[in-house]
Amino acid sequence: MASRIEHMDLGHSSFHFAFRDEWNDDHFLKFHAHQGLELLFIHEGQGLVEVEGASYELEGGVLFCFQPYQLHRVEIPSRKDAKYVRSNLTFDPRYLEPYLAPYPKLQSFLHLLAKGALPTPKFAFAESRMCGLMEGHAGAIREAGEDQEEAHILFVIALLRLLQLSVITHAELPPEGWSVKKTGHIEAIMDWIEEHFRQPFSLEQLAGELHLSSYYVSHLFKQYTGVSITDYVTARRIREACVLLGSSDKSVGQIAREVGRLSAPYFCKLFKKHKNMTPLDYRSALHHSAK
Template structure:
């Protein structure tokens, strides 16, 4: 049974894979990475849940996922066809020396453009770069790691150029139909009202849904139970407050919506494998090495 989102650690500086999946394939749960992710849909259609938005993507679309952002793909409908995709995960240091001074631009690219809908010319540029990166990783010829990073840098530079010609959020939200529209609205509300006393009954009533429907459909769309999603949003806000303020842990617990400091501590430690106090100390130890594009 799905309870908490799971960190899917990326153990390489750069990793790329290709996969073909049946139309009804759905990620078992929502997860996040400690690295950046580029997802390119070669064929088929998918629904992509990213933080609190749902996008319907099709062949030629490229999805950009920042570090530690929750995401999940699912079928686009009952008659979904098989799909093929290319996936790249990379850490900051893979390109930091190749693209000096571009950290802020790249961070903004991933934040502002969860989906880039590529035209035919752009697809003919991007897909061969991804294919070449995949081939280098498979063949492992002399210098393949360095060449892979060069190809990644070329890809990112081209994506920055493409973004200059587009408004923010190039991809249209794909939640126009039930249940995607409803769940996206609930998720957005949680992200902006996490400090409130949220409950299944209150949220169901606010959005005119039955509690049974909401409790069953929310994890089907997002990969997380409603409670797990609320906890995830609250804990990420608590992390920001621990890093960026001097507020006592007790104040932070109440500020992010927990009525019990003890309960907050248990949920935080389960999510981060550290107590709030230890997390704050660890973050301050490494704060001198902070970069805008975090690895």
């Protein structure tokens, strides 16, 4: 099966949902990355999932969360009378952002899934509650006619809320009871990073432009996200590099300069540390058949 980035533009094409897709007997293999956030619900099946060098058992009743541009491999060996049944939701997180503005905690939860430092991509979920929600949406889409955008948005919001309450444990979420002021500071920090990550990073510059102390910015960010601000900047640069490796023919040196004015050797070292493969191996995995 070909490995490739699946680009998803804003609009209807930024949303894909399949409920209880089923494979029988045949060997199933997917090895890819894509622009969207993917939530993969396993109803039945046995196999293996590999995410950036780590392996996880695939089994019924588990959810896998694959972040944008996170290379992952899903393999179900061929077995007589065996079934692989899954539901898959893939969407561009930007598609949902405008609708979550009134709900800062849910918005923070989406940021955690799409950009945060999740300790694992694998979680257990309650089959009956989750399937009821997904089945209801699948039925609504069949009857909704051509204009499905509203149904998609309401479904994803409800699904995120259910995941927030009962699937992703509270220990993995930002602390409860955060003030609007602190949450606003976090959002301002992330917005600043989004605008400046292609330049050499300066904590002092970030703090100065936001009229905060460097210590406060560093401490607040680590407390909220669980990772240091420099690690977050590095992860953002690696994510951007993955986009360029999959969607352009730019050299590794060009990409290194574009994502942070880095030297090619240093960039390759960082990339391999985060992805467990070199930039060229990653590009090859996206554009050639999985082996």
